[in-house]
Amino acid sequence: MKRKNWFRASCLGKSIQENIDAYYGKKPKRTRQERLMLDVGTAIHRVYFGKKENQKEYYNEELWLRGTPDCIEKKVIQELKTMNGIQFSKLKEPLPEHIIQLHAYFILTGLQYGKIIYLDRNFFNEKVFKVRLDPQVIQEVLEKIELLKKEVEKR
Numbered sequence: 001m002k003r004k005n006w007f008r009a010s011c012l013g014k015s016i017q018e019n020i021d022a023y024y025g026k027k028p029k030r031t032r033q034e035r036l037m038l039d040v041g042t043a044i045h046r047v048y049f050g051k052k053e054n055q056k057e058y059y060n061e062e063l064w065l066r067g068t069p070d071c072i073e074k075k076v077i078q079e080l081k082t083m084n085g086i087q088f089s090k091l092k093e094p095l096p097e098h099i100i101q102l103h104a105y106f107i108l109t110g111l112q113y114g115k116i117i118y119l120d121r122n123f124f125n126e127k128v129f130k131v132r133l134d135p136q137v138i139q140e141v142l143e144k145i146e147l148l149k150k151e152v153e154k155r
Helices: 016-023 032-052 085-090 096-109 135-154
Strands: 058-060 065-067 071-073 076-083 113-120 126-132
Touching: 016 135, 032 071, 032 076, 032 113, 058 096, 065 096, 076 096, 085 113, 096 113, 096 135
Parallel strands: 076 113
Antiparallel strands: 058 065, 071 076, 113 126
């Protein structure tokens, strides 16, 4: 683990610029409300997973990639996402950026199964989507990482 900077699995579904900023440690400016919502999300994770919450960070030196899945239980990666009631009511399938994040975790851990759990922050209802490793998505993630590496090397 000699690298100073890494791409983060949780960021790969975002724009090229957001990934480059995160790589260099540039944090986005957030409003007080946005910071509070992130803190609430973190607290919900701790309560939801309890002692099962993952504390292990995974690294892939070749890909310049690191990440910490929320929970790994019985070889299944579990990712919890919170959202407001309006977003939750419209949700019919996992969001693409979360599929990308989960596939980055598949790359990092070598696992092939996951669950994306969406939690309504208003009423604490859940929607759970089971996800199996998709080679096409893995290829898309690898291509994006290569693109990001080229962007970094240009600077």
